[in-house]
Amino acid sequence: MITLKNVTLRRSAKVLLEGASVTLNPGEKVGLVGRNGAGKSSLFALLNGNLHEDAGEYYIPAQWRMGQVAQDMPETEMGATDFVVEGDTVLGAARAEVAAAEAAEDYDRMAHAYTALQDAGEYDAPARAQALILGLGFKTTELDKPVNSFSGGWRMRLQLARALMCPSDLLLLDEPTNHLDLDALVWLEAWLRKYEGTMVVISHDREFLDAVTNVTLHIDAGKLVRYGGNYSKFEDMRAEQMEQQQAAFAKQQDKIAHLQKFIARFKAKASKAKQAQSRVKALDRMEKIAPLMADAEFTFEFKEPANLPNPMLAMQGVSVGYPPPEDAVAGTPPTTIVQHISKSVLAGQRIGILGANGQGKSTLVKTIARDLAPISGEMTEGKGLNIGYFAQQELDVLRPDESPLEHMIRLAKDMAAAGKLTNQSTREQDLRSFLGTFNFSGDMVKQAVGSMSGGEKARLVLCMLVWQRPNLLLMDEPTNHLDLATREALSMALNEFEGTVMLVSHDRALLRAVCDEFWMVSRGGVEPFDGDLDDYQRYLLDEAKRQRELAKDAAKAEAAAKPTPVAPPTPAKTGPAPEQLKKWRKELAQVEARMAPLQSEGAALEGKLATNPHPSEIAEAGKQLKVVNEELQALEEQWLTLTSQLEA
Secondary structure (H helix, E strand, O other): OEEEEEEEEEOOOOOEEEEEEEEEOOEEEEEOOOOOOOHEEEEEHOOOOOOOOOEEEEOOOOOOOEEEEOOOOOOOOEEEHHHOOOOHHHHHHHHHHHHHHHHHHHHHHHHHHHHHHHHHOOOHHHHHHHHHHOOOOOOOOHEEEEEEEEOOHHHHHHHHHHHOOOOEEEEEEEEOOOOOOOHHHHHHHHHHHHHEEEEEOOOHHHHHHHOOOOEEEEEEEEEEEEEEEOHHHHHHHHHHHHHHHHHHHEEEEEEEHHHHHHHHHHHHOHHHHHHHHHHHHHHHHHHOOOOOOOOOOOOOOOOOOOOOOOOOEEEEEEEEEEEOOOOOOOOOOOEEEEEEEOOOOOEEEEEEEEEEOHHHHHHHHHHHHOOOOOOEEEEOOOOOOOOEEHHHHHHOOOOOOOOOHHHHHHHHHHHHHOOOOOOOOHHHHHHHHHOOOOOOOHHHHOOOOHOOOOOHHEEEEEHHHHOOOOEEEEEEEEOOOOOOHHHHHHHHHHHHHOOEEEEEEHHHHHHHOOOOOOOOOEOOEEEEOOOOOHHHHHHHHHHHHHHHHHHHHHHHHHHHHOOOOOOOEEEEOOOHEEEHHHHHHHHHHHHHHHHHHHHHHHHHHHHHOOOOOOHHHHHHHHHHHHHHHHHHHHHHHHHHHHHHHOOO
């Protein structure tokens, strides 16, 4: 078990934990929650040994093996499967021991090393690695692609697969869902539910936490508070505690007021002075119940759109995809992802866009956002359509050397130049005030964006989006870098938004809260999805199974399509000459005569090694045995050749 007793943990001058105590039992699945900056990542650093306690006691069993996702971006040319296999540290150690034993020519050590290698799963390691890779959304054609040929998000998926590949007693996962689509997320949940070790996970996805955790550890005011249950149960118990604390605080405040009133009234009177003094002492001794300082809730709202065209847009026979590369041969056709889309988007709709990984959800959204031109078909926009687009890579568009204020000033100038302003004030002070509503206040408005956290960058993108006063919101994975409080604020803002929302997200809580209808992007088309998200999860599992079956059938068909090589007709055999037969028989007899003493010598050497002689004798006998075995092998191959020639 893991125990922390009166632990104090500091980062520079900031105290993150003070006198914190908790016990985590073997096999528990722990969700670690708390406000941004509360110390969740620092606690992880304590658990993995990168940070040491400043005071108190911390214990983790020395024999426990630890698995965690590396945060660096791998640049290796190693194939994806080999890269994930390398994450199995037990297998890696067994391979290293075999190599060392062979280099030392220590046959006894080699025997043990090969047994350990087999126990470590050497022979099924590639299959295990590929199951993890495919489960996280990769295609069968990508199993051996170089790691550095994938984008950053896909490389982080490989790092996650590598962590899951590692045999572990303790698994540490910090935001494992950030780079996952919903289909990969469903698979990961199923995998983690089967994990038998102890797991500690940091996540801002409440449904993910509910699915995979049975204990919640809350960092609050420098303390660790343990709750039995998943995130939803934690919320219920926390709310009840807060209510009780607030009631206790109110009750104590009444008592304090009564005591102070008595003191003020009778302190000057001699007859009551002693009693008044005792009241003063009682007041001093009273352990004050802290007032409930509710977390500073972050809220925002989308301004009422200037107009609401209906329909917002109409698509008739539209196909979407990507144009041919600039260096492609003339006449190269574009790559079509989704085709024959005939749909209308109406004012006030709340559309969730579903689909397995790689089916074209983001491509469709990019086309509606005008980032991609449709390959074919007709797309008609309503008069006054004003699109607000939150792209997956939106954070990459921010300029790291500029401040939030500079971003807002540039946005205001661009919109003014395009004639898209709808009563927004462009005064610097008003822009500062607007940034303040998104918790960018004081010096933060002039802080370089490059030094900000992912959550702060995402908040800035939201701020810029809201300021534009869109009437159609296109949001592609907007919650990747948002904490739970900001996700909740986004959910509330989207629900109150009077325009139209089209949402792609792996955050099921957000989809459930915001969307009242779903489009399914699948098999090259777009169709309504009649069902809820639970139905969709079942669909994803069935679709993954179908894809695996299709891959197997394709492999079988490819093998069957290969022509069977036809051997050329062989001329009728004529037996060898009697002289040749005589020569072969003589050689065979010589080989057999040489093999017999070598077999006896080898048996004697093996017997000697079994008696545990002096180390110098072991080394000499090992060398002799190696020579004998090599010669025997060569003679056996010669014997087989001669025998087959004589029997032909």
